[in-house]
Amino acid sequence: MTDLRLERDFSVSPERLFHWLTTPEKLLKWWGPEGMHVPEHDLDLSRTGPWFSIMRNDEGQQFKVSGHVTHVDAPKSVGFTWGWHDDDDQRGTESHVTFTVVASTSGARLLVDHRALDDSAQSARHEAGWTSSLRKLAANIT
DSSP, X not given: OEEEEEEEEESSOHHHHHHHHXXXXXXXXXXXXXXXXXXXXXXXXXXXXXXXXXXXXXXXXXXXXXXXXXXXXXXXXXXXXXXXXXTTOXXXXXXXXXXXXXXXXXXXXXXXXXXXXXXXXXXXXXXXXHHHHHHHHHHHOO
């Protein structure tokens, strides 16, 4: 098992950043790597319970991921399980993501911890995906 951690600073208050991380209409503006959109979802990280999203790229490829929001401690952290679905909609190995928001000198720092990934190759793919998604968040957050 492999763990991944990313850190990004944002020039907004911790409360504002947390709102962008957990509110459905804000999440949809940045969720998924660049070039992806989310045509189907139950993406609400502001409450505990199940969630899913289907991301689609410009070529029409679909990628489904789902999980369960395990905790919400506004405006500090939210945690959720994560599992990719295969072409037959069978959910694969489960990992866990935690978004932690802390105050920083520039406003707020986001820590993304994605734990229990299968191996370093899967970690590298998730690092690229999260990095791309965080670029979208930085471009959209107001």
